[in-house]
Amino acid sequence: MSLKLRDALRSTAAWRISLWTTFAFAAGTAIAFVIMYVLVAHDIQQRTDAWLSGEAEVLADVAANTPRDSLYDRLVEEVAELASREVPTDPGEKGARKNTVFFLDARPGQAPIWVGPGPMDSFVAAIRDANLVPGVPQTIHVKGWPEPFRAVFHVNESGGKLFLGFSDLAATDMMHRLTVRFLVIGAGIVLLGFIISSAGAFRTLQRVERIAETVSQIGSEDLTRRVPEGSRNDEISRLSRTFNNMLDRIQASVRELHVLTDSVAHDLKSPVTAIRGSLEVALSEANESTWRDTVADAIEKLDRLSQTLNTALDLAEADAGALQLHRQPVDLGNLLRQLVDLYEPAMGERNHELACHFQEGVIVDADLSLLHRVLANLLDNEIAHLPPSRSIVITLRGGESQAELTVEDDGPGFTPELKDKAFERFVKGEQSTGHGLGLAFVHAVVRAHGGSVTIKNRPVSGAIITLQLPVMSVAIA
Amino acid sequence: MRLLVVEDDLEIQDFLRRGLTEAGYEVDAAADAASGENLALEGIHDALIIDLGLPDRDGLELIARCRAQGSQAPVLILSARRSVDERVRGLEQGGDDYLTKPFALAELLARLRNLLRRSSPAQQESARLRVADLELDLVRREAHRGKRELQLTSQEFALLEYLCRNAGRVVTRTMILDHVWRMRFDPATNVVDVHIYRLRSKVDHEAKQPLIQTIRGVGYVLKTS
Numbered sequence: 001m002s003l004k005l006r007d008a009l010r011s012t013a014a015w016r017i018s019l020w021t022t023f024a025f026a027a028g029t030a031i032a033f034v035i036m037y038v039l040v041a042h043d044i045q046q047r048t049d050a051w052l053s054g055e056a057e058v059l060a061d062v063a064a065n066t067p068r069d070s071l072y073d074r075l076v077e078e079v080a081e082l083a084s085r086e087v088p089t090d091p092g093e094k095g096a097r098k099n100t101v102f103f104l105d106a107r108p109g110q111a112p113i114w115v116g117p118g119p120m121d122s123f124v125a126a127i128r129d130a131n132l133v134p135g136v137p138q139t140i141h142v143k144g145w146p147e148p149f150r151a152v153f154h155v156n157e158s159g160g161k162l163f164l165g166f167s168d169l170a171a172t173d174m175m176h177r178l179t180v181r182f183l184v185i186g187a188g189i190v191l192l193g194f195i196i197s198s199a200g201a202f203r204t205l206q207r208v209e210r211i212a213e214t215v216s217q218i219g220s221e222d223l224t225r226r227v228p229e230g231s232r233n234d235e236i237s238r239l240s241r242t243f244n245n246m247l248d249r250i251q252a253s254v255r256e257l258h259v260l261t262d263s264v265a266h267d268l269k270s271p272v273t274a275i276r277g278s279l280e281v282a283l284s285e286a287n288e289s290t291w292r293d294t295v296a297d298a299i300e301k302l303d304r305l306s307q308t309l310n311t312a313l314d315l316a317e318a319d320a321g322a323l324q325l326h327r328q329p330v331d332l333g334n335l336l337r338q339l340v341d342l343y344e345p346a347m348g349e350r351n352h353e354l355a356c357h358f359q360e361g362v363i364v365d366a367d368l369s370l371l372h373r374v375l376a377n378l379l380d381n382e383i384a385h386l387p388p389s390r391s392i393v394i395t396l397r398g399g400e401s402q403a404e405l406t407v408e409d410d411g412p413g414f415t416p417e418l419k420d421k422a423f424e425r426f427v428k429g430e431q432s433t434g435h436g437l438g439l440a441f442v443h444a445v446v447r448a449h450g451g452s453v454t455i456k457n458r459p460v461s462g463a464i465i466t467l468q469l470p471v472m473s474v475a476i477a
Numbered sequence: 478m479r480l481l482v483v484e485d486d487l488e489i490q491d492f493l494r495r496g497l498t499e500a501g502y503e504v505d506a507a508a509d510a511a512s513g514e515n516l517a518l519e520g521i522h523d524a525l526i527i528d529l530g531l532p533d534r535d536g537l538e539l540i541a542r543c544r545a546q547g548s549q550a551p552v553l554i555l556s557a558r559r560s561v562d563e564r565v566r567g568l569e570q571g572g573d574d575y576l577t578k579p580f581a582l583a584e585l586l587a588r589l590r591n592l593l594r595r596s597s598p599a600q601q602e603s604a605r606l607r608v609a610d611l612e613l614d615l616v617r618r619e620a621h622r623g624k625r626e627l628q629l630t631s632q633e634f635a636l637l638e639y640l641c642r643n644a645g646r647v648v649t650r651t652m653i654l655d656h657v658w659r660m661r662f663d664p665a666t667n668v669v670d671v672h673i674y675r676l677r678s679k680v681d682h683e684a685k686q687p688l689i690q691t692i693r694g695v696g697y698v699l700k701t702s
Contacts, residue, residue: 296694306579307663310559326561341632342658345671369561373662380665438665 014205018198025197026190033182037175044171045150049137052152056164060154063105063162100167102149107160116165118144127151127163140165147172207236215243223251259424267308271301311437318444325367325448329472332396332403333358335371340394343379351389352382361475362398370445377438378407378465386411398474402451405467413457422455442467478593479503479521483513483539484528484555489578493526496582497589510534517543522550524592526585529556529567537570544571551592553585583647583695590646608644609688609702611680613637622680632657633676640689640699649696673697 102116114120122143130140137152151165214227227240275298282294317323393408423443446453451469480502484490494504507513510531529536554572564575574588606613610623620627635657650669654660681687690698
C-alpha cells in the first residue's frame, strides 16, 4: 500500500502531464465537433427554410386561385404530398420517423382549414406566441412536440392567413445520431490519447527518475558510476550529460582532495616528524653544540614548511579564482635580467652554462611580485633538478599579442608520467625534494594572467618550459 | 625604548617579549584589544606591535581607535592573513608596516628599527660606512678591507652595503632579497647563499677575523669586531 502510494506520489508529474494533454485534446475535439454541428444544423435549416418558403408561396397561390369548395381537397392533396416528401432517410432503418408537416388556412369569417399531425389548438397557440413575420421562416415550439417546427405564413389579399409548418424529424434524428457517434468515438480517441500521452510521459519521466536514482546512489556510494546518457540528443540526454560532466568534475576534485590530503599528510607530517624527532634526540643529549645545530636545522625545516603552506594556500586561492592580481606594466626583459643576476652565481656553482636571449621592450601587464615568484620557481627548478654541468637557455620573444618566454635545458627532461601531470599539485619527480607545488603554482598564476604554460621534452634530451603571457606592448626592433 | 605588544596567542606573546627584551627593549604586553587600547593610550610606548586577529575586536579597529585618540607611535602589524589587500588595508588604517606570520624574529627587529628610525628626527646620511676594518665609500662605490681594496661587482657592493647598515644584527635571506634585489619571495634554493659565499671570499680572504658570519637557520650577520 505504502509502495503504491509512494509510486503514485512519485508519478505525479507524469499524471499531471498526461491529464493536461488529455484534457486539452478532449476540449479541442469537442470544440471542433460543436463547430461542425452548428454548421451542419445551419445548412439543414437553410435548406428547410428555402423549401418551406417556396411551398408556402405555391400554397398561397393555390389558395388564392382555388374556389373554396374544391380548394379543400386540393390542399389536402398538396399537404399529403408535402408530408410524404422524403428528406433522404435510410429506408431500412427501423423507427425512423417521418417528417411532419402542418397547414392552416385562416380567413376572417370562415372556418379555418387545418391539416396537421395533431389537434389544431396547440399549434395555433404556438403560432400566436411566436409573433411570426410574413414570409420569414421561424422556429416555433409546439406543446406536446419535442422537436421544434419551422413555420412561415402569408397574408392573402382578402386578409386571410396561410400558415405552413415543417418539422424535419429525419434531420433531427440524423444530428442526434451524429452526436451519439461523436461521443462514443470521441471518448475512445480521448482515452487512446490519454493512454499514449501518459505512456510517453511515464517513459520520459522514468528516465529522469533513473537519473535521480543513479545520482542519489552516487552521492552515497561511489563516484565512478555514471548516469545512462541514451542515444538520443534530447533534453533528458542533455540533462544526463550535464550530470555526468558535473560528476566528472566532482570526481576529479575528490581525487585531487585525496592527493592533497595524502600529500599534506606526507609533506607536512614528515618534516614535522623529523623536526620533532631531532629536537627530542637533542634534548636527551647533553652536548650544547649539537643543540645549536638541531635548532638551526629545525628552523630551516619549519621555514620550508611554511613556504609549502603559503604556496598551497596561494594555489587554492588561484584555483578558486580568488587570486588578487595587482597588475602593473612590467618590462619582462629587465625583470629577467634581475633574476638572472640573482640566480647566475648559484647556477655557476653547479657549472651550468647560462645563455640569455632577451628581446628588448617587451611589456606585460602583470602582478610583479607573483611574476617574481613564477620566474624564481622556474629557475629554482633548473637548479634543483638539473645534473651538474649542463646548459640553460632562457629566451624572451615578444609577439604581436603574446610574450613568449622559454626556459630550455639539456638535462634528462621530464619523465613521461611527470610530463602529463606536471601542473597538478603535489606531483613531483621521484628524485625531487621539493613539495611538488612549483609548476602547479606557475601554471595557476600564468593562467590567472590570461596566459599559458606548456612543457615538452627536446628531441634529444632536455626539457623546454614555455610561458606565454598577453603582451601590453612590444618595442619595434 | 618601550614597546607594546598586543597579541592574543600567549606563546607568540612570550617569545616576542623574550626576543625584544633580549634586543634591549622594554616590553609591555596585552592579550586583547581592550587592554591593549588602555595601555596604548598611556602614550608611553615608542612603537606598537599589533596582531590583527584579536579575540574581542579586529586589530585594524584597534589601530584606527588609537590613531583617532591621538596616538602617534608607529604601528607594526602582525597577521596570519596573507593577501595583499589585507596589507593595504592595514597600512591605510594607520599601520606603518606589515609582517605576516610566520616571521623571523630578525626580520621583526629590522622592521621595528626601521619604524623607530623613521619616527625619530632624520640623521645625517653618511657617505661612508665603517665596520671593523671594513670601509665603504657610498659615493664612489668603493670598498676597502684594511688597506686592501675589494674588487666588488655592483651587486656585491649593494649586498655588502646592506650587511654594513645592519652590522651586528642578523639579516635573513628574505630580507636580503627584499632590500638588495627588491624581490619579495622565499627562494627554494641557495641562490642568496651563493652570493654571500662569493662576497665572503672577497671580504674575508686571508683575513684573521672573518666578518661575514652565517647564523644557521636564520641568516647572516656582519660582525662589528
